[in-house]
Amino acid sequence: MYDKGKIIPGIIVFVCLLIFPILYNSGSAGVLPNPEKPKDQKECVKDKQYMRTTHMQLINDWRDEVLREGNREKVVVQGKKYDKSLMNGCMTCHTNKKKFCDECHVYASVYPYCWDCHFVPKETI
């Protein structure tokens, strides 16, 4: 092999550079999102796990029920009534979009376009 002395150290340096970020961050998961839940509320319309994985589906279903079927019946969970609405339902308890929605959405790089039309609570629009 020609230029053995340059190629082999070159490859070693290249591989080191390549795996450096992996080694450097190994053992830590980074900063995990920590959405702030409303302090004065204990219950949501569904359990925590369901809401974590399926809230987007639930909101879509609510929209279709309300608009398409005209079924605006409130969701009753443990005697408490919730509007089937993002703005007039979810966000009445989860009043802080930045500390609740954005916390995970930014982490997962998800940017839903809810807020193009709907209002963030107490936003000066």
Next chain:
Amino acid sequence: MDDKRRRFLKLAGLSAVAGIGAPSAFNLLLKGEVNASSPAPASHGTESPGSGHGEAPTGVRLGMVIDVNKFAENPGMAQKCVDGCHQTHNVPIFLDSKGQVNPKDAIKWIWKEPFENLFPDHSHYRRNDALHELPFLALCNHCDNPPCVRACPTKATFKQKNGSVIMDFHRCIGCRFCMAACPYGARSFNWRSPRERDENGNLKFIKNLNEKFPTRMRGVVEKCNFCAERISEGLPPKCVEATGDTGAMIFGDMNDPNAPISQVLKSTFTIQRKPALGTLPSVFYII
């Protein structure tokens, strides 16, 4: 080329086309698979198109009667209806750089319109002078056979069970087919973002924001929704509320024989906008 051969080839070609095409086209039309114009299934009013007052046998069919004389007695009330509706639904008032309203990109859910524009098929020679001064309100007719619903490629516009034609703004892609299809000009397009802000961070086009109702975004069509969000709470539409107890606007279920609207429709001569189109409007006018 020999003239005879040329003529022969032309004739042979034409006969072939006619022979293959005509029977299949005939068959389709005879079987009724293709209609010259196919109406959307009208669930509420099943009378033949063009007959105007579509009467539905079952179910709720919301309708509205507008008594123009009552509006004439109460000057300013029509504007109150418009303002009330537009404020409730965060309808933007687009202003150009000079601060003027450009009618080309104006958004309107309910608006004032002169008689001759509202009822072009009623225009005739030597019309009553008073007609020109009457404040006519126009809004979406919530047709029983809505052309906009048929035109919408994404089903963003649809007819609810109670007969009102409403929109799911999430699904609107802004193709504006519905605007071309609507014969009443009841639809408006957001050419600009309704949420544009000035340098102080205030909304430029929406004053007196209603935080219970969302705005729209750029590239979305919008129109009157017969106050679907208010009706579900048992409230009358905002425009009807603005008329107070004058009875200038009567709203209700046209299929309920005891509802005030049914009584009025039964006992009073009313007209609809462009009934000959067969859209079966749900808005009636007393003039």
